[in-house]
Amino acid sequence: MTDTVFKLGAEEAGDGRFRRQQSKFRDWADTTEPGRHDLYVSYACPWAHRTIIVRRLKGLEDVVGMSVVHPYRDERGWAFTGGEHRDELHDWDFLVDAYDATDPSFEGRVSVPVLWDRQEHRIVNNESADIIRMLNAWGTEGPDLYPEDLRAEIDAINEPVYDNVNNGVYKTGFAGTQEAYEESFTALFDWLGRLDERLGGRRYLAGDRITEADWRLFTTLLRFDAVYHVHFKCNGHRLIEYANLWPFARELHQWPGVAETVRFDEIKRHYYTTHPELNPRRIIAAGPLDMDWTEPHGRG
Numbered sequence: 001m002t003d004t005v006f007k008l009g010a011e012e013a014g015d016g017r018f019r020r021q022q023s024k025f026r027d028w029a030d031t032t033e034p035g036r037h038d039l040y041v042s043y044a045c046p047w048a049h050r051t052i053i054v055r056r057l058k059g060l061e062d063v064v065g066m067s068v069v070h071p072y073r074d075e076r077g078w079a080f081t082g083g084e085h086r087d088e089l090h091d092w093d094f095l096v097d098a099y100d101a102t103d104p105s106f107e108g109r110v111s112v113p114v115l116w117d118r119q120e121h122r123i124v125n126n127e128s129a130d131i132i133r134m135l136n137a138w139g140t141e142g143p144d145l146y147p148e149d150l151r152a153e154i155d156a157i158n159e160p161v162y163d164n165v166n167n168g169v170y171k172t173g174f175a176g177t178q179e180a181y182e183e184s185f186t187a188l189f190d191w192l193g194r195l196d197e198r199l200g201g202r203r204y205l206a207g208d209r210i211t212e213a214d215w216r217l218f219t220t221l222l223r224f225d226a227v228y229h230v231h232f233k234c235n236g237h238r239l240i241e242y243a244n245l246w247p248f249a250r251e252l253h254q255w256p257g258v259a260e261t262v263r264f265d266e267i268k269r270h271y272y273t274t275h276p277e278l279n280p281r282r283i284i285a286a287g288p289l290d291m292d293w294t295e296p297h298g299r300g
């Protein structure tokens with residue numbers, strides 16, 4: 001593991017299009033016991049935020065430990081700087097140490113979230129989509145977020161939401177050409193429109209029960225007006241303009257325990273200061289001033 005330098009375009013394929021690297025560690029743990037597994041996360045990151053939320057909803061906070069990296073990431077990668085941002089397990093200074101301990105030949109990008117196995121002293125999995133399924137299966141509290149009877153529906157909606165919305169904002173923000181930018185911008189707002197319509201006819205993405213599909217969409221919606229609208233030039237519409245998406249996002253934000261997982265200070269600090277190619281002076285956009293996440297959502 002030598003090259004941890006963040007460069008815009010490091011995930012570009014030469015045609016101006018951003019391509020997210022595939023997660024390398026994809027093992028599965030069917031069970032856990034208190035103190036066996038830990039999460040390495042960033043409050044800023046939408047992918048890590050999924051795992052923080054599911055850990056909370058499934059009552060796993062005393063079972064699965066959690067260490068939080070500092071929101072500012074420089075060329076050395078995600079770091080533990082002390083205080084709230086310390087590695088509770090190993091007291092490592094950088095997350096790269098977890099990757100090195102697991103596979104010294106790993107040469108990819110060091111990303112959060114990471115699911116760590118204390119017993120085997122290695123990363124089990126660094127793909128949030130897998131990690132939330134494991135946490136859902138391990139937890140005994142809260143709703144089943146991937147129920148058998150809704151799996152086909154959930155899988156079917158996850159795919160376009162991932163491609164056009166979750167990853168779509170990144171493709172838009174990191175586009176290297178006007179053409180690539182417009183392509184992902186168009187797909188993003190096309191899909192936000194479709195999702196808004198869908199949520200006009202049903203309470204949640206897969207029907208009348210909340211599932212992982214909703215939480216996967218939520219972490220992107222949460223960051224939309226504060227970050228993506230400005231920093232990633234996703235300025236087709238604001239979240240607050242959508243008749244259904246905005247109340248839907250508020251409902252999820254108001255779900256018991258969820259607001260405590262939301263750190264807008266870390267979210268904004270991370271994005272606006274970590275990508276100097278997009279924001280060379282690292283000034284953190286101060287708005288929005290017009291969003292009230294506590295306003296009654298009126299759904300259901």
Ligand SMILES: N[C@@H](CCC(=O)N[C@@H](CS)C(=O)NCC(=O)O)C(=O)O
Pocket residue numbers: 006022023044045046047048109110111112113126127128129
């Ligand atoms: N597929 C991964 C993506 C995770 C990811 O890209 N995380 C970002 C933070 S939002 C990261 O750690 N990036 C580090 C880097 O690109 O150097 C997942 O969903 O778990």
